[in-house]
Amino acid sequence: xxxxxxxxxxxxxxxxxxxxxxxxxxxxxxxxxxxxxxxxxxxxxxxxxxxxxxxxxxxxxxxxxxxxxxxxxxxxxxxxxxxxxxxxxxxxxxxxxxxxxxxxxxxxxxxxxxxxxxxxxxxxxxxxxxxxxxxxxxxxxxxxxxxxxxxxxxxxxxxxxxxxxxxxxxxxxxxxxxxxxxxxxxxxxxxxxxxxxxxxxxxxxxxxxxxxxxxxxxxxxxxxxxxxxxxxxxxxxxxxxxxxxxxxxxxxxxxxxxxxxxxxxxxxxxxxxxxxxxxxxxxxxxxxxxxxxxxxxxxxxxxxxxxxxxxxxxxxxxxxxxxxxxxxxxxxxxxxxxxxxxxxxxxxxxxxxxxxxxxxxxxx
Amino acid sequence: xxxxxxxxxxxxxxxxxxxxxxxxxxxxxxxxxxxxxxxxxxxxxxxxxxxxxxxxxxxxxxxxxxxxxxxxxxxxxxxxxxxxxxxxxxxxxxxxxxxxxxxxxxxxxxxxxxxxxxxxxxxxxxxxxxxxxxxxxxxxxxxxxxxxxxxxxxxxxxxxxxxxxxxxxxxxxxxxxxxxxxxxxxxxxxxxxxxxxxxxxxxxxxxxxxxxxxxxxxxxxxxxxxxxxxxxxxxxxxxxxxxxxxxxxxxxxxxxxxxxxxxxxxxxxxxxxxxxxxxxxxxxxxxxxxxxxxxxxxxxxxxxxxxxxxxxxxxxxxxxxxxxxxxxxxxxxxxxxxxxxxxxxxxxxxxx
Numbered sequence: 001x002x003x004x005x006x007x008x009x010x011x012x013x014x015x016x017x018x019x020x021x022x023x024x025x026x027x028x029x030x031x032x033x034x035x036x037x038x039x040x041x042x043x044x045x046x047x048x049x050x051x052x053x054x055x056x057x058x059x060x061x062x063x064x065x066x067x068x069x070x071x072x073x074x075x076x077x078x079x080x081x082x083x084x085x086x087x088x089x090x091x092x093x094x095x096x097x098x099x100x101x102x103x104x105x106x107x108x109x110x111x112x113x114x115x116x117x118x119x120x121x122x123x124x125x126x127x128x129x130x131x132x133x134x135x136x137x138x139x140x141x142x143x144x145x146x147x148x149x150x151x152x153x154x155x156x157x158x159x160x161x162x163x164x165x166x167x168x169x170x171x172x173x174x175x176x177x178x179x180x181x182x183x184x185x186x187x188x189x190x191x192x193x194x195x196x197x198x199x200x201x202x203x204x205x206x207x208x209x210x211x212x213x214x215x216x217x218x219x220x221x222x223x224x225x226x227x228x229x230x231x232x233x234x235x236x237x238x239x240x241x242x243x244x245x246x247x248x249x250x251x252x253x254x255x256x257x258x259x260x261x262x263x264x265x266x267x268x269x270x271x272x273x274x275x276x277x278x279x280x281x282x283x284x285x286x287x288x289x290x291x292x293x294x295x296x297x298x299x300x301x302x303x304x305x306x307x308x309x310x311x312x313x314x315x316x317x318x319x320x321x322x323x324x325x326x327x328x329x330x331x332x333x334x335x336x337x338x339x340x341x342x343x344x345x346x347x348x349x350x351x352x353x354x355x356x357x358x359x360x361x362x363x364x
Numbered sequence: 365x366x367x368x369x370x371x372x373x374x375x376x377x378x379x380x381x382x383x384x385x386x387x388x389x390x391x392x393x394x395x396x397x398x399x400x401x402x403x404x405x406x407x408x409x410x411x412x413x414x415x416x417x418x419x420x421x422x423x424x425x426x427x428x429x430x431x432x433x434x435x436x437x438x439x440x441x442x443x444x445x446x447x448x449x450x451x452x453x454x455x456x457x458x459x460x461x462x463x464x465x466x467x468x469x470x471x472x473x474x475x476x477x478x479x480x481x482x483x484x485x486x487x488x489x490x491x492x493x494x495x496x497x498x499x500x501x502x503x504x505x506x507x508x509x510x511x512x513x514x515x516x517x518x519x520x521x522x523x524x525x526x527x528x529x530x531x532x533x534x535x536x537x538x539x540x541x542x543x544x545x546x547x548x549x550x551x552x553x554x555x556x557x558x559x560x561x562x563x564x565x566x567x568x569x570x571x572x573x574x575x576x577x578x579x580x581x582x583x584x585x586x587x588x589x590x591x592x593x594x595x596x597x598x599x600x601x602x603x604x605x606x607x608x609x610x611x612x613x614x615x616x617x618x619x620x621x622x623x624x625x626x627x628x629x630x631x632x633x634x635x636x637x638x639x640x641x642x643x644x645x646x647x648x649x650x651x652x653x654x655x656x657x658x659x660x661x662x663x664x665x666x667x668x669x670x671x672x673x674x675x676x677x678x679x680x681x682x683x684x685x686x687x688x689x690x691x692x693x694x695x696x697x698x699x700x701x702x703x704x705x706x707x708x709x710x711x712x713x714x715x716x
Contacts, residue, residue: 024629024712057505059624059633061711062666064678081676082668084710100676116712119542120628121501122601126661127630127716146682146699150714152630157714159664159680161700192678194702201669203678203701234700236666236680 005091006049010039016111017240019154020054024116026155027093028240030188032108035101046095047088058087058115062236063095064190066205067104069198076223077198080107080190080205087115100202110190112237114155127152128256130268132160134215136176139320140166149181151256154243156182158189160208160215160235165226175216179354180268183213184241191217193225193233208235251275251305253298258340260296264288266342269296271331273305273361280310280361282329288351292344301338307331308361311345314353325353330364414466415459421472422455432476433458461577467536468511468574483580486512486569488543492600493565493587495558498548500569501600503540509575512538514547518555519563519589527566528584536572542626544603559589601626604659606651606694615650617641619706623694625659631712634665634683638696640705645698654692660685665696665713669704677702681709 066080489502669675
């Protein structure tokens, strides 16, 4: 985290969250400023001066600029769009000044952007798409197939796509648990809609909140674009995780995808063993339709991790049908070729499950 | 020529039929006028013409302008702005700076520059020379008005240790593109023959301030010509990007296109204007050359109305890449926001 050292448009001090990686940087900040202020009017490009960054220039990225307004009928007309933003030198972040906002007393700018460079000596590295399953009371909220995130150690890419809301919840505050979204992300994320009337050159923009895996959008923030259908409401953001430094000696195996033979794999895998009392905590999901077993091979296992077996409860949500499974997990073959075997102990004759449970571990 | 009774007694000076005699330090020196061998290249003709034109234009300067050049020449001699300390006359400095400017395509400078700023040294990580690609990598970027002058030789025996005298100017206005400068086309145009694997190519580079014409210290380098496989083995990765000219126009729905994979990050950089097609909320881009399978993936990016009619509607796009029958198609599918045509997409987009 760092604070800006100045700017040329009268915005005051701006606080940033940052993730600095080799050759790129992810920045998160939210601040407001006044387009009618003298400094803003005088600027041709909005410049934010910051302590030294790890890159000295970047390509153009996108930030969200919005204003808040209520029309004479009491309808919300919060509007905005993407503005271009780039790193000019290692102490200056620039934001494109759009004349569409010149007449407003206040605008809000959301920087949830990744700034990258080109010709870095190697090509792009591929991440892994992670679907986000929205869980709400009675599933009154539904989201599109492209409601996804791509998770990295210290930041995520987030693309939310809203679909619809059950009629009786349309005027209530909305909240859903986003299963698949890391719980260590906390942010105010702009939600963008069509914006059908007033300021037709811009999109409708409101603000959602992400906190501990929950996504919420209060009724008071929603314009008329949020009726029963989506109007293609979406969010697009690079968000920083509040990652706590790892504790040395932790008996933990965490891999985005842990592979087995053929097409067998377990995704979002996170296993942790505590010594006394011997408890194992496991998260992960797999879909073996033709088998009641799933064997996967972790890339690395902590040196002091013993072989053990534990039983967990797992779930399978299919439409409105929720199945509970008892699953056995056995870690063995440490040293040469560690392997983890999951076996269905009850329930259906397939292993299509999501585990998120803590259980007593027994040495084998 | 003043012909004296006998040249054996000295005092013989002047020129006749290509022979010039001069009397220096008590000795008579005879020299034969040199003529260029072979036909002059276009660049040589332009260069010689520009020097002649610049020299003539010096006579047209006002007294004030002449005085300015005289003063600058006095200070320039002590500043070592050309890499070596030497006394310069006003006309000498005028011709040199303006020749450099002409080389970079700049107009004639009549008023002497106020000061001759220091010109930075060229710094880059490596120059990769293969028969198909000649690329400077990791150039320490200099902002305009600095441009890089690149001189290179043709392939020489690997045993040659000093071949910089064989270098010729390949380009005088190289601007690095994100620290990289691909001079393959320029090299082939100038040298005429592709570098030969196993042989050596000599390189000289320096920055030039195109406003003042002042050049920096010459950086001498040489590279043994490698195969592309050898270059890749030693860490060079060909920059993967797709430009508008790499697309099939009749099958693509874009008016601008620059997709760059060379981020070394989990994103690719989008820069395109999507025109859309028929009644589908998407634009397709068909590539002339297929992308290799390792590059193919799915990406997301933001879009915005192009603003020509004031429309700045924000949108999101999913980008599907597919290889089918040895042809790569990129589909920019509209996802969020209000779909408008045309739309500009930009910025880093995640790839998976």
